[in-house]
Amino acid sequence: MPATRPERPFARHGRLARRRGWTTLVSVVASALAVVLVSGTSVAAIAGAQLAAAPHTVQLSKDDQATAKTADITAIKGGANILLIGSDTRVGQFDSDEDVQGARNDVTILIHVSQDHQQLTAVSFPRDLMVPIPACTNPQTGTAYPASSSAQFNTALGNGGVSCVVDTVENLTGLSVPYAGLITFDGVIEMSNALGGVDVCVAKPIDDDFTGLHLAAGSHNLAGSDALAFLRTRHGVGDGSDLARISSQQVFLSALLRKVTSGDTLSNPVTLYKLAGAALSNMTLSDGLAQTRTLVGLASALRGMSTSNMLFVQYPVVDDPADQARVIVAQDAAHALNVALQTDEKTTLSDSKTGRASEEAAGTGGTTGTSDGSAAPGTPSAASSAPATAAPATPATALPSTITGQSAAEQTCSVGN
Template identity: 40%
Template sequence: MTSDTTATTTPSEDRAGDDRLGDDPGTARPSGPAGPSRPPHSRARRIRRGLAWTAAGVVLVAAGGGWWAYRHLSGNIDSVDLDQAIGTDNRPAKVVANARNVLVLGSDSRAGANGELDHGDVSGARSDTAMLVHIPEGRARATAVSIPRDTLITRPECRNGAGKTVPEAQRVMFNSVYTLAGPACVVKTVEQMSGIRVDHFVEVDFAGFKGLVDALGGVTVTLDRPMTGTKGGLKLDAGTHRLNGTDSLKFVRTRYGYGDGSDLGRIGLQQQFMLAMLAEIKKQDAFGNPARLYKLADAGTKSLTTDKDLASLAALSDFAQSLKGVDPGTMETIMLPVAYDKVDRNRVVVAQPQASLLWEALRTDQKIPALAKDSPAKG
């Protein structure tokens, strides 16, 4: 005789059945006797949770390190508000919206780390190098115009860094403007000379220049004649040389012992070195290598002064990225056309009509006519 029976489960069996359902409802856990030990899936969850917290910690540390690096590099940069220093009513109008004009200054300041470098017997600070770099609207081919530091110019009325008014003066040397009134007055002087709106300015002093070259591992230059090292300058044979930061600084400052020994002759060396340095940066793909980029930025920003709009690592990086299409091999280097002064043959004056033709071509983003490149005083 048979009888119908109803299957029943005990409370412990119910718990075992519940435990067989893990995080994934479609996955059953192996059944087993109930006990105080945690199921294997619970341990796996703890491991995953630990790994997640570890990964989050690494991300936070990396982010914190990146933020520290950003603040550190941006903190290296000094800046000047050009509109405030010059006055918006005293500046030329912008003609070609997407073209850029950058005034690059190399100063021989003796402050800070610069005091450890050899400056000869000269005190104070001057604009040792001045180049107006024009970057056309298409960002394809740039032009750098060097302004001889011995050029006699009319200095406009300016306010110096302390807010004191420096009066207008005629027939003063171009590099004295920086000494008396600072970089904003140099910008104002160049704008009044050229009629060109200077969008940005970048000033690097001796220590920053030296550090930048060393961070690159040196720069390669080629000489077609020996450099004799006269008056404490650099001594090099004709041919190709790899220069470290110290020798590079001597190279761009060499006046005597190469060419005619004039300041005009030195401009050729400075332009040659600038192109060699840009080629080295491009060759090393510095902007595509984060470690090398940080090293360069740390070296370069330690002694850097810019206008307010470039005074952060992000702004400098964005501007640098916009210039990646500029090929140093096609960059044109020109000296502002000058003639020897009739009163003092050791000084030069702006040559006309050449200079006006040059400035107008740059201002309107046009091809520079051949006459505009013909300087009566050549060096």
């Protein structure tokens, strides 16, 4: 196993006493992406049945609603943007005996699907990030919140619901985000069980009494409550921060997508139906996303995409000089990422730099892909069904070296503390 990187001082974001946020969005995201990687016909049948039983919808701003209602998601100029929000609410959830008031966007991931359907970029925003939040009105209470020049990112949902989180991300990135989904955590156990578990690598033992997760170094098949605990843990990985948890979650996401695209999942309608049901029954979708044609279009856009071109990145941040338990935007690196997404540019991580709680798996070089971003010969991938006459891959531009993350093709291990 590669040597551990030299230690360096950093703030332990999230060490302050706070509500224990359950972060199952990433599993739902991965499972939802797995569902839409199948044929359009399968998705049409599954989505039609599930949406009939998933009536919860939410409206976004007028401009975003208009775009979503009229646009073909497969042909949106500059690519399609979908915001997935994980709420830490306990209301109606299986642990609702815990006294936690309100809801926050505990996990927020922006999915950008390129216009040529050759790359997916999933950007995770730290919940402790201090950002401008626009004026918002809470849709449940009617309470109006004035605009703030600097507020903690995960307060946007409580201020104004899904629309407020979307507006905050649009303001931060300069992107238009016409689709969004709010996701609770009840479905994670069902989905991980439907897949038969996910094989996750642990480089250094994880011991977290907060979640009850105790894993020795090595490979573990995680399902049910164990998978849930792995996604929740931050005290048990890296430096115990939310930033460490993001990179550990990317280990799980990548392993899950590799399993889905290389195994029998995509050809098993029973498994797909279970995954779709577990995801959609625990989601509140924006009006534009809650349409069968949109999900089928998304399936069409992603079909044939290599896991090497599914990129997970953390939005670039630095320590907040005013509060060492918070972070602020790393302006130069964030600008580069924002521009790349705005111009729909194919990108790659400059040096396959993983985050605070992950490292390359020993003996793999960290990836199952080739240097040009395509799948390596013999590597199972969703791209295996792509026509042999496909055009040569577009060269990718390296993002700033300070941006961390990985592709779904990279084999990485979570690092305990």
